[in-house]
Amino acid sequence: MNRFAELLDRLAYEPSRNNKLRLLTDYFASVPDPERGYALAAMTGALSFAHAKPSIIRTLMAERSDPVLFAMSYDYVGDLSETVALLWPAPQRDLRNAPPPTLADIVHGLQAAQKQDLPLLLASWLDELDETGRWALLKLITGALRIGVSARLAKTAVALLGGKEPNEIEEVWHGLEPPYLDLFAWVEGRAHKPSFMDPAPFRTPMLAHALDEDDFNKLDPNVFSAEWKWDGIRVQAVVGTDDEGRRVARLYSRTGEDLSAAFPDLLAMLCEAHFGDLAIDGELLILRDGQVESFATLQQRLNRKSVSQKLIAQYPAHIRAYDLLSENGEDLREQPLNERRARLASLVERLAHPRLDLSPEIAFSSWEELGCARRDPAQAGAVQDAQAIEGVMLKHRDSPYVPGRPKGLWFKWKRDPFNIDAVLMYAQRGHGKRSSFYSDYTFGVWKGTELVPVGKAYFGFTDEELKEIDRYVRSHTRNRFGPVRELDFSQQEGLVLEIAFEGLSRSPRHKSGLAMRFPRISRIRRDKPALEADRIEALEALLETGLRTAAKAPPSG
Amino acid sequence: MFHARLGAKRLRPTYLSGQMALSDLLTLTPAGLYCAAADVHIDPVRPVPRALITHGHSDHARAGHGAVLATRETLAIMALRYGEAFCETQQVVAYGERIGLNGIEASFHPAGHVLGSAQIRLRGPSGCVVISGDYKRAHDPTCASFELLRCDAFVSEATFGLPVFRHPDAAGEVAKLLRSCTLFPERAHLVGAYALGKAQRVMKLLRQAGWDRPIWIHGAMEKITAFYQSEEVDLGDIRKVSAADRAKLAGEIILCPPGQLSDLWSRKFPDPVTAFASGWMRVRARARQRGVELPLVISDHVDWDDLCATIVETGASEVWVTHGAEEAIVHWCQTRGLDARPLHILGYGDDEVEAAGEGAA
Ligand SMILES: [Zn+2]
Ligand SMILES: [Zn+2]
Numbered sequence: 001m002n003r004f005a006e007l008l009d010r011l012a013y014e015p016s017r018n019n020k021l022r023l024l025t026d027y028f029a030s031v032p033d034p035e036r037g038y039a040l041a042a043m044t045g046a047l048s049f050a051h052a053k054p055s056i057i058r059t060l061m062a063e064r065s066d067p068v069l070f071a072m073s074y075d076y077v078g079d080l081s082e083t084v085a086l087l088w089p090a091p092q093r094d095l096r097n098a099p100p101p102t103l104a105d106i107v108h109g110l111q112a113a114q115k116q117d118l119p120l121l122l123a124s125w126l127d128e129l130d131e132t133g134r135w136a137l138l139k140l141i142t143g144a145l146r147i148g149v150s151a152r153l154a155k156t157a158v159a160l161l162g163g164k165e166p167n168e169i170e171e172v173w174h175g176l177e178p179p180y181l182d183l184f185a186w187v188e189g190r191a192h193k194p195s196f197m198d199p200a201p202f203r204t205p206m207l208a209h210a211l212d213e214d215d216f217n218k219l220d221p222n223v224f225s226a227e228w229k230w231d232g233i234r235v236q237a238v239v240g241t242d243d244e245g246r247r248v249a250r251l252y253s254r255t256g257e258d259l260s261a262a263f264p265d266l267l268a269m270l271c272e273a274h275f276g277d278l279a280i281d282g283e284l285l286i287l288r289d290g291q292v293e294s295f296a297t298l299q300q301r302l303n304r305k306s307v308s309q310k311l312i313a314q315y316p317a318h319i320r321a322y323d324l325l326s327e328n329g330e331d332l333r334e335q336p337l338n339e340r341r342a343r344l345a346s347l348v349e350r351l352a353h354p355r356l357d358l359s360p361e362i363a364f365s366s367w368e369e370l371g372c373a374r375r376d377p378a379q380a381g382a383v384q385d386a387q388a389i390e391g392v393m394l395k396h397r398d399s400p401y402v403p404g405r406p407k408g409l410w411f412k413w414k415r416d417p418f419n420i421d422a423v424l425m426y427a428q429r430g431h432g433k434r435s436s437f438y439s440d441y442t443f444g445v446w447k448g449t450e451l452v453p454v455g456k457a458y459f460g461f462t463d464e465e466l467k468e469i470d471r472y473v474r475s476h477t478r479n480r481f482g483p484v485r486e487l488d489f490s491q492q493e494g495l496v497l498e499i500a501f502e503g504l505s506r507s508p509r510h511k512s513g514l515a516m517r518f519p520r521i522s523r524i525r526r527d528k529p530a531l532e533a534d535r536i537e538a539l540e541a542l543l544e545t546g547l548r549t550a551a552k553a554p555p556s557g
Numbered sequence: 558m559f560h561a562r563l564g565a566k567r568l569r570p571t572y573l574s575g576q577m578a579l580s581d582l583l584t585l586t587p588a589g590l591y592c593a594a595a596d597v598h599i600d601p602v603r604p605v606p607r608a609l610i611t612h613g614h615s616d617h618a619r620a621g622h623g624a625v626l627a628t629r630e631t632l633a634i635m636a637l638r639y640g641e642a643f644c645e646t647q648q649v650v651a652y653g654e655r656i657g658l659n660g661i662e663a664s665f666h667p668a669g670h671v672l673g674s675a676q677i678r679l680r681g682p683s684g685c686v687v688i689s690g691d692y693k694r695a696h697d698p699t700c701a702s703f704e705l706l707r708c709d710a711f712v713s714e715a716t717f718g719l720p721v722f723r724h725p726d727a728a729g730e731v732a733k734l735l736r737s738c739t740l741f742p743e744r745a746h747l748v749g750a751y752a753l754g755k756a757q758r759v760m761k762l763l764r765q766a767g768w769d770r771p772i773w774i775h776g777a778m779e780k781i782t783a784f785y786q787s788e789e790v791d792l793g794d795i796r797k798v799s800a801a802d803r804a805k806l807a808g809e810i811i812l813c814p815p816g817q818l819s820d821l822w823s824r825k826f827p828d829p830v831t832a833f834a835s836g837w838m839r840v841r842a843r844a845r846q847r848g849v850e851l852p853l854v855i856s857d858h859v860d861w862d863d864l865c866a867t868i869v870e871t872g873a874s875e876v877w878v879t880h881g882a883e884e885a886i887v888h889w890c891q892t893r894g895l896d897a898r899p900l901h902i903l904g905y906g907d908d909e910v911e912a913a914g915e916g917a918a
Binding site: 006012013014015016019024026065068069072073077078079082083086087131186430431436482483 | 894
């Protein structure tokens with residue numbers, strides 16, 4: 001456990017994805033079975049046991065420390081698990097009777113323990129672990145293990161161990177169980193690939209290339225179909241039947257994460273008998289009264305381990321289908337898109353379920369015509385859903401469904417980003433490599449004679465621009481609050497930044513009442529006085545119409 | 558001058574207000590701790606006629622006093638910092654040597670904090686008080702080990718005076734650094750460490766762990782490191798980093814003052830791993846606040862367990878806490894029936910704020 005804890009501790013401080021992978025791969029290479037398998041399970045969310053309540057931990061601590069000293073310590077540290085880990089009066093090392101528990105010991109112990117035994121068991125482990133080990137144990141058992149590593153990254157590290165592709169792991173993943181002895185044996189070349197029949201497997205999705213404007217010269221509009229690119233999340237909805245005739249349904253993200261637990265409403269739909277066995281590729285959206293809600297609304301339903309009836313009613317989930325990968329055991333991925341689309345259309349019609357519909361095609365005869373639709377989706381048939389459209393997708397009508405990102409078949413043609421000119425208000429130091437730079441920016445626009453913050457951005461700039469803004473921040477600081485600097489801004493003074501963003505929605509959680517989607521710095525407007533930055537009315541208008549008004553129409557494309 | 562035989566010269570105290578009598582031996586004045594009978598201040602924060610200095614960190618050892626009595630190493634460090642003329646007259650005292658000051662016997666004893674650091678014991682007709690300065694009980698190969706002194710009253714630092722601060726074995730922390738060097742040989746490892754004491758201790762620990770490559774240092778550490786080497790602390794091949802070197806130091810260990818970690822200076826190294834050697838690194842929020850990627854919990858101060866143990870072992874019935882988290886240790890003393898109070902001396906630990914870690918303290 002101490003070694004696993006050290007890994008978690010280091011991962012939490014490491015900002016770079018590549019370096020995280022190195023740390024993970026090193027861990028998997030140097031730690032034996034079954035310990036590493038349980039670590040993989042912990043990181044992929046595959047461990048299940050009843051979580052201990054923080055109150056158990058508080059009680060254990062109260063029996064061992066002075067309440068005044070505990071309160072002072074908690075106040076200073078600010079995190080219960082960490083405070084207890086540091087404060088725990090462990091016996092002298094040479095007085096301990098057992099070696100520190102392994103992660104495997106802990107997993108087995110938790111699975112076997114009766115509720116009333118938990119405090120005693122926990123106390124014995126805390127006695128035997130070091131500070132970092134105690135911290136990780138407490139995070140693990142309270143279900144608060146957040147380490148900045150996705151399940152996908154952990155699986156990628158396992159794949160790297162034996163030069164495999166991460167997708168190969170995904171293919172077999174749902175048939176595997178902790179501690180994954182067969183997986184490691186295969187990856188390390190000691191055994192064959194684990195085989196099993198998953199009734200509802202994840203299929204590696206087919207991805208699109210971003211379209212370059214010059215691509216149009218090479219592409220024939222007659223062989224492509226077009227659809228809206230929806231601002232939801234891409235999902236794979238899969239239903240199958242296992243050996244014992246039970247229906248198994250799963251909802252996967254684009255990267256193969258299992259989202260099922262957060263969407264029991266959609267799972268129930270998929271399990272309805274008349275659905276049959278199928279695998280649909282589509283967009284997960286929130287639909288209310290037939291209208292697609294913003295991505296910010298969808299986020300209310302994401303990243304949850306469970307979901308209440310109230311939330312389901314308030315944010316009804318919906319699948320807008322655009323591809324059919326398999327139907328009643330028949331793999332359709334080799335078929336041309338036209339065929340798959342036709343089968344999908346008749347399937348959706350036959351199922352006639354209010355939570356499932358077909359992603360419509362956009363009629364067009366030339367690239368110019370499609371360009372118009374992309375600029376103004378409302379006029380091109382999207383009507384009230386125009387806000388939820390990010391652009392258009394182009395798919396070759398004959399394309400088979402090829403896992404990965406094959407060339408020349410699918411393209412995404414994103415809507416041009418919106419732009420506003422905003423004034424830099426606050427700056428904060430970045431992390432890791434960027435910790436010597438002020439690289440996280442809060443910017444605002446005018447509301448009357450005052451600036452109101454409307455968003456935060458921490459990328460989009462070049463290295464040179466970063467240095468320039470950093471210099472500006474250091475020489476124009478008005479106030480400091482911890483790591484944050486407040487800058488000199490007024491009607492006379494301030495640095496204007498051009499901000500690009502993908503969309504806008506209402507948000508009561510933001511001071512301005514607005515939330516920007518994917519904002520980034522597109523350039524520094526040294527030429528522009530602060531007073532000429534945009535006003536809040538411009539954003540309000542954008543929110544109303546979905547279109548950029550007044551002086552700055554989006555560049556045509 | 559101090560050298561004075563008992564009763565040679567009697568001075569009136571030079572202050573009139575803002576004082577607080579702690580005992581017959583010790584008073585707290587705006588300039589810091591003061592022994593009226595001997596007419597000396599201990600680690601004063603303002604210029605005074607006669608000062609006893611525990612160690613060379615800048616919040617304890619300031620320039621501008623009249624006469625200064627300290628260990629040879631501390632005087633040398635002050636001269637390196639402030640120039641030879643940092644006070645009017647200097648007098649060297651050896652560990653254990655007893656000096657009479659107007660009927661008060663003063664002696665200096667190893668504090669285990671940094672090279673030359675001392676606790677100061679004052680003995681008079683009414684009893685005995687020990688002023689700890691900064692100290693630690695953990696082993697440190699670069700300075701003399703802490704000597705336990707029994708006393709009636711103990712004036713202790715409490716930089717890490719909260720029970721969450723328990724320093725692990727420093728060798729284990731250095732092993733973490735070396736593992737990272739093995740795993741990331743293409744990255745430079747920058748280690749923030751206070752220039753006096755901590756830096757040299759980390760160098761020595763690296764040598765003991767078998768690191769035999771050159772250790773690179775920031776220019777601000779050069780003089781003090783050379784002084785340690787001239788005092789027979791063997792640190793191996795130590796090299797100053799020049800601007801041209803920085804891009805070439807992949808896989809190397811570079812020590813610098815903590816403030817440099819997030820400075821322009823650090824940017825030129827190849828994909829640097831930023832480490833910070835400090836007792837504050839025990840708490841994740843503190844490490845994260847500074848953007849540290851590899852926190853190393855190595856401290857030159859007593860941790861909570863050693864602080865409590867030391868208080869008990871001195872046998873003191875009165876405890877005064879000079880700086881750090883005073884409330885917690887005062888509370889602990891009171892629950893054990895010891896008379897304790899915080900002194901809230903302004904001016905100590907200033908360098909900690911600057912270095913945002915344990916600094917001069
Ligand atoms: Zn000190
Ligand atoms: Zn100090």
